[in-house]
Amino acid sequence: MNASMEKDLIALVHEGVIAENGWQALTDALRQAVGAAHANLTFRRTDAPMSDLTSYVSGGPTEDMSRFYFGGFHRTDPLPYYRLMPGRSYGLADIFAPDDKSAQDQLRLLLQPFGEPHLLILRITEPGGANAWLTVIRDTPEFSRTERELIEALGRHLGIALQAYVRLNDTQARLAAYTSAMGRLNVGIVTLTADGRIIDADHVVSRLLIQGEIMGRDPHGRLTLADGTAARALGAALRDFTRDRTGRSRAVRLSEGKRADMLLLPVAERPVTGPFTPVLRAYVHIDHETAGDSLESLMEMFRLTRSEAKLAFALCEGHTLAESAERLGVTLQTARTYSKRIFQKTGTRRQAELVRTLLTSTLSLV
Structure with a gap:
């Protein structure tokens, strides 16, 4: 194990928060780094049943182990997952007393595909109550002090990553709920730059842009409105909101034929980074027939x-x-x-x- 390899593993810990395949790359790399036959990172909600887990698994007879584990072993699993001190790595000798043959024999039933296995497990927590466990298993030799220190170092970074992951997931869940409610109200949101360029548009506005009846997008990505009066009101609001982030909101009627309107608001907050500066956020409402x-x-x-x-x-x-x-x-x-x-x-x-x-x-x- 060298410093470069450890840095690569730490990078994979943080990349897992946003990676499409989560922490799969981390468990693959960790298994190879310590010469393990098996590595996994498992997440579980405190009130969820043992069968409701999210795991990133690398190596080992995973299908056979899974069938065996959830076929009944999980009900009598002797590992005290929630009693493990967060941030500390545990081997089997750290968990079970030498004379506790019953628990050790029971666990060997699960681990027998790995020969005479050595297991290292570490619990990760975050302030909101989320839990995760990082586990590596190999036949021989026992894990060294250096390898334990590596696992514990990864655990510290996983704690930070888990906190970010939980917050991100909570935000996404709330956003999905708000988006669903807004969609049911037939209200869409579009955010514009000072020159009217569309930064982002939700599915309601995107559908209207595709239909092109009351609004559209020009070749430069700017929002266009079919109604001349509405287009002029939008232009005036963009100019005013560019100068004054606290300007008053404006209501604009988008169509005489359809009951469609738009509420224009200045964007008071400015992002720390990004390619464009949002200036105006519009809430677009299209009336619909009662379902x-x-x-x-x-x-x-x-x-x-x-x-x-x-x-x-x-x-x-x-x-x-x-x-x-x-x-x-x-x-x-x-x-x-x-x-x-x-x-x-x-x-x-x-x-x-x-x-x-x-x-x-x-x-x-x-």
Whole structure:
């Protein structure tokens, strides 16, 4: 083991946070560096069953071991994973007392493919409660003090990497949830530079750019708007927000034919690095027809009949009671009866209150 090899392993620890194949390259390189038959880095949520693991495995009869382990051995695994002191490497002699033959014999059932194996395991934690274990196994010889120090050095870097990985995953999970909610509301986001160049656009805006009906992208990557008035308002906002990061937001109507609008906001924060400086962030809203799922959800939320739910949606779209009755193919008197039931079940008294109740409920996310 030389210093250059250790540096390469440390680099792979940190690359694993963003690498497409995670820490697979680390376990492959570590196994070769210490002459091990097997190496793995395993992650487990504290409340997850032992069968729900994420592992990066290198070498060894992994399929046979996995079948044996999850075929029942995991229920009686003698290794005290959560009692291991984080950052310290453990061999079998460090874990089990010399006279604890039962646990050692039990573990040998798992490790028997490796002959008379020597195992080294290290637990990694991070402040949020995440846990990981780095394990290497080989036949002979026993792991040296230098190799233990290497594993422990990697453990310190894995602790840092695990903290970054957990934060990144938490952020991605929240972003996915927000993106899903915004998509259900038919709201998209696009970020622009001072000259209107698109830095990023979510799937809602990307779809509109491809359709090209109300907005598009010019050959230089700049956002274009089909409506002349909206385009001029966007240009003015870009100029103002370039000068003043705290400028007031502006609402812009994108189309007379479709109910489409855009809220323009200055980007107050500036990234530390990157090819472009964001100046303006636009929230784009396109109205859409009520989906069948929304009807079912409305019925369930307020215990409405299907006919009552259809009338409620018609009223929310701005139609009068007479217009709504005609759309539903019922008499005005029947519509009046339905509306009384709707107001009673939703706790509203007027059409305006009904609209406000439905638009501010979670039905808008369906």
